[in-house]
Amino acid sequence: MASLRVKAQFDPELVISHKFPEDSFSYNERDAVIYALGIGACSGDAADEKELKYVYHRDGEENVQVLPTFVVLFPFKTKSDLLLHDVPGLEFDPKLLLHGQQYIEIYKPIPSSCYVKNTTTVAGLHDKGKATIIELETVSYAKKSGEALCMNRSTIYLRGAGGFSKSSQPYSYANYPSHQVSPVSVPKQKPSVIYEEQIQQSQALLYRLSGDYNPLHSDPMVARIAGFNRPILHGLCTLGYAVRAIVRSICDGDPTALRSIFGRFLLHVYPGESLITEVWIDGSRAIFQTKVKERNRAVLSGYVTLKNIPSSL
Numbered sequence: 001m002a003s004l005r006v007k008a009q010f011d012p013e014l015v016i017s018h019k020f021p022e023d024s025f026s027y028n029e030r031d032a033v034i035y036a037l038g039i040g041a042c043s044g045d046a047a048d049e050k051e052l053k054y055v056y057h058r059d060g061e062e063n064v065q066v067l068p069t070f071v072v073l074f075p076f077k078t079k080s081d082l083l084l085h086d087v088p089g090l091e092f093d094p095k096l097l098l099h100g101q102q103y104i105e106i107y108k109p110i111p112s113s114c115y116v117k118n119t120t121t122v123a124g125l126h127d128k129g130k131a132t133i134i135e136l137e138t139v140s141y142a143k144k145s146g147e148a149l150c151m152n153r154s155t156i157y158l159r160g161a162g163g164f165s166k167s168s169q170p171y172s173y174a175n176y177p178s179h180q181v182s183p184v185s186v187p188k189q190k191p192s193v194i195y196e197e198q199i200q201q202s203q204a205l206l207y208r209l210s211g212d213y214n215p216l217h218s219d220p221m222v223a224r225i226a227g228f229n230r231p232i233l234h235g236l237c238t239l240g241y242a243v244r245a246i247v248r249s250i251c252d253g254d255p256t257a258l259r260s261i262f263g264r265f266l267l268h269v270y271p272g273e274s275l276i277t278e279v280w281i282d283g284s285r286a287i288f289q290t291k292v293k294e295r296n297r298a299v300l301s302g303y304v305t306l307k308n309i310p311s312s313l
């Protein structure tokens with residue numbers, strides 16, 4: 001494991017008051033399709049009844065359908081490092097950065113092409129001693145109508161960058177309600193759904209084409225410096241697998257059925273491993289946990305909120 005520096009010096013007030021400039025980008029169907037393939041759509045069956053619509057104009061449809069987690073790409077569309085390098089005074093080693101959590105709200109059905117405006121703020125900053133956690137919140141609007149499409153809040157875990165608090169109380173700031181992002185407890189009863197899938201060896205190489213080019217996911221040397229045997233899968237790719245499993249098994253394949261999504265990354269995943277996603281229905285929430293089969297370790301847990309309570313489960 002890489003050796004980690006433990007005493008960072010920076011001014012937290014400067015970090016949380018930072019104003020990012022607004023940014024715009026456009027995407028098209030090709031982006032939506034490359035993303036769908038990047039999170040394994042149709043990887044087990046090229047004619048998959050429930051997933052062909054994400055990658056092909058099925059039955060002569062005018063547009064492909066868009067997976068709900070496609071919106072996680074929006075904060076990456078203008079800068080692949082989520083703008084962290086633009087935050088004044090924030091000291092960290094990019095090689096030690098890990099994605100900790102992601103919270104997403106979806107306000108409108110996501111079109112298969114759009115011109116989008118992003119506004120980004122610092123939503124949280126926490127000194128964990130051995131690490132600093134910074135949370136960036138991006139709201140994305142359809143530029144033409146001005147309507148808000150979605151919000152992404154990314155929790156980034158900066159290993160080795162903690163210990164900046166000057167007072168005896170570790171610094172902790174968040175501008176959102178804590179219940180939105182608290183880690184879930186996995187129910188004791190049997191899950192309603194268990195979905196297993198193998199990730200392709202080349203999955204991270206394919207997923208990066210959607211805009212996250214961090215070499216941790218592609219370069220063996222960088223992965224070793226960061227403390228891993230080989231390149232690891234993007235956390236958001238694992239989240240995409242889990243949510244796609246939920247959409248197909250709980251929502252009857254309807255990609256517009258989700259209001260919000262929360263996931264906490266518990267452990268890294270290596271491409272080529274098999275993911276087992278277990279899902280429990282709790283009112284309008286579906287709680288999930290994803291494990292790596294080969295190591296029998298939980299790698300992700302979270303929940304989605306559903307627009308309708310599924311009647312079939």
Ligand SMILES: CCC/C=C/C(=O)SCCNC(=O)CCNC(=O)[C@H](O)C(C)(C)COP(=O)([O-])OP(=O)([O-])OC[C@H]1O[C@@H](n2cnc3c(N)ncnc32)[C@H](O)[C@@H]1OP(=O)([O-])[O-]
Nearest residue numbers: 098099100101128157233234235236264265266267268269
């Ligand atoms: C973003 C763009 C770049 C993308 C990169 C990737 O995809 S990388 C690939 C995808 N990502 C991955 O593969 C990462 C997978 N996850 C991991 O490797 C580990 O969970 C870890 C290294 C993030 C933390 O492990 P650890 O042993 O160092 O931590 P600990 O248990 O000793 O807790 C210390 C404090 O931190 C808190 N806290 C803990 N975990 C999380 C979290 N996930 N989230 C938030 N917070 C978390 C915990 O509550 C505690 O605070 P408290 O309660 O004291 O106030």
